Amino acid sequence: MAGTISLARGWPAPECLPVAELADCARAALQRDGTTILSYGPASGYGPLREWAAERHGVDPSRVFLTNGSLQGFVFLAQRLAPGRRVLVERPTYDRPLKILSALGAEIVALDCDDDGLDPDALESALGSGEPPAFLYLLPTFQNPSGRTLPEDRRRRVVELAAEHELLVLEDDPYGLVRFEGEAPPSLHELSGGTTAYSSSFSKTISPGLRVGWFVLPEGLARELEATATGTYITPVLLGQATVYEFLQRGLFEPNLERVRGLLGARRDAMVDALGRALPDARTSHPEGGYFLWVELDGVDVSDLFARAEAAGVTFVKGADFGGGPDTLRLAYSFVSPDEIGEGVARLAAALPAAV
Ligand SMILES: Cc1ncc(COP(=O)(O)O)c(C=O)c1O
Incomplete structure (x- = not known):
């Protein structure tokens, strides 16, 4: 898999976005209430x-x-x-x-x-x-x-x-x-x-x-x-x-939410599985929803890991940016595909200093 894999972005995966439905909704909203919403x-x-x-x-x-x-x-x-x-x-x-x-x-x-x-x-x-x-x-x-x-x-x-x-x-x-x-x-x-x-x-x-x-x-x-x-x-x-x-x-919200839950739940599962395989000793949160998972790597200098991970083709956000400890990091599973998540976590594990 070429290119950097972003486990940093708290963005929805592109397939989460209901583009065609929103195009219809925007047109209908303008037709129905255009003089209000364009003023x-x-x-x-x-x-x-x-x-x-x-x-x-x-x-x-x-x-x-x-x-x-x-x-x-x-x-x-x-x-x-x-x-x-x-x-x-x-x-x-x-x-x-x-x-x-x-x-x-x-x-x-x-x-x-x-x-x-x-x-x-x-x-x-x-x-x-x-x-x-x-x-x-x-x-x-x-x-x-x-x-x-x-x-x-x-x-x-x-x-x-x-x-x-x-x-x-x-x-x-x-x-x-x-x-x-x-x-x-x-x-x-x-x-x-x-x-x-x-x-x-x-x-x-x-x-x-x-x-x-x-x-x-x-x-x-x-x-x-x-x-x-x-x-x-x-x-x-x-x-x-x-x-x-x-x-x-139009009643599109609930079905869209179900779809988004399915897409993101599969990504959460892919990340939990990949972490279990590649970083079995890491302490991780196990969210029942949302976009993020928190990782504690006992004794690892995450600033140093950040640079090594970037060089290895994967990015994340340092826990310290959120006020967390120097051995913590945030991984987002929302943006990239389940396969990319597996590869990204493998790259992260390979970037760890050998002693850990
Ligand atoms: C906890 C939290 N609050 C607020 C926001 C901002 O959301 P919005 O796009 O509605 O500005 C985010 C975006 O990632 C978030 O994670």
């Missing part, structure tokens, strides 16, 4: 999609805020709340929010996690001293980068602690629906009776290029972020949102 509109997004999200989460539409991808919404929220304040995150966590928070001058407090995700005792102790944090950024399901899922008892504890300390929790959940097996635990948003904040996205379930994310927020905060959105882009991309809405209305 400026509300900063909170396309009304019908906002109502869909409100109904899904059992909240008033005034609490729903649609953005050009959920990361854009995170930027707005962080700009509003984080400068000069403590923000709690998991260790490890998604690297882009870490960069955004540090550019905004937030004090990032990384909380310990284990194989089940965030340790609620670490949260309790962080809340027990110092200035009250601006918010907790939490990825409870198929976490990026670890692939871990927070069990229900821990979710309940987090929700209780948040209520006790009046802590705003942002539950970022782009991967929850991409579940290959097992039962989904209730979201923090559900467990809290809708008081915690929630964000998700159609990036992993339909297409990231459409750039459609959504937030469920306390109403006052939703209004504040809408003002920030108005001052940034006036109106989000209504064509993308209306295309998603058409896709949902």
Whole structure:
């Protein structure tokens, strides 16, 4: 297999993208509602999609805020709340929010996690001293980068602690629906009776290029972020949102999700098998869904391995980029084919220093 194999990219494999269906949906959306979606509109997004999200989460539409991808919404929220304040995150966590928070001058407090995700005792102790944090950024399901899922008892504890300390929790959940097996635990948003904040996205379930994310927020905060959105882009991309809405209305979402689950589940299996064969001593997470798997290579300098792996034709992301230890790495199984995953893991194993 020639060329570099990317186990770094958290992108969907090209065959996950429902290109022909979206082409039809975009055309139908323009025909049906063209003068609305080709003009400026509300900063909170396309009304019908906002109502869909409100109904899904059992909240008033005034609490729903649609953005050009959920990361854009995170930027707005962080700009509003984080400068000069403590923000709690998991260790490890998604690297882009870490960069955004540090550019905004937030004090990032990384909380310990284990194989089940965030340790609620670490949260309790962080809340027990110092200035009250601006918010907790939490990825409870198929976490990026670890692939871990927070069990229900821990979710309940987090929700209780948040209520006790009046802590705003942002539950970022782009991967929850991409579940290959097992039962989904209730979201923090559900467990809290809708008081915690929630964000998700159609990036992993339909297409990231459409750039459609959504937030469920306390109403006052939703209004504040809408003002920030108005001052940034006036109106989000209504064509993308209306295309998603058409896709949902046609009943295409669930069948597409089933298809995506099948494609990505096969890739997860290929990666687990390949790791079992090529790196039997590595400690790895075993995600029931999502895009990523976390690897701990006891005693290996992953910075050094990174350079050796690149030379051997495979890339990954160093765990340290997410705040993880120097012997950790994130492997994405979402993008390349099962065969490429097998070959990529074999190249990674061959790149390890001989002593390991
Ligand atoms: C945990 C997490 N949150 C948010 C995002 C951003 O998603 P979007 O495409 O909706 O901006 C990603 C993208 O990879 C992600 O992994």
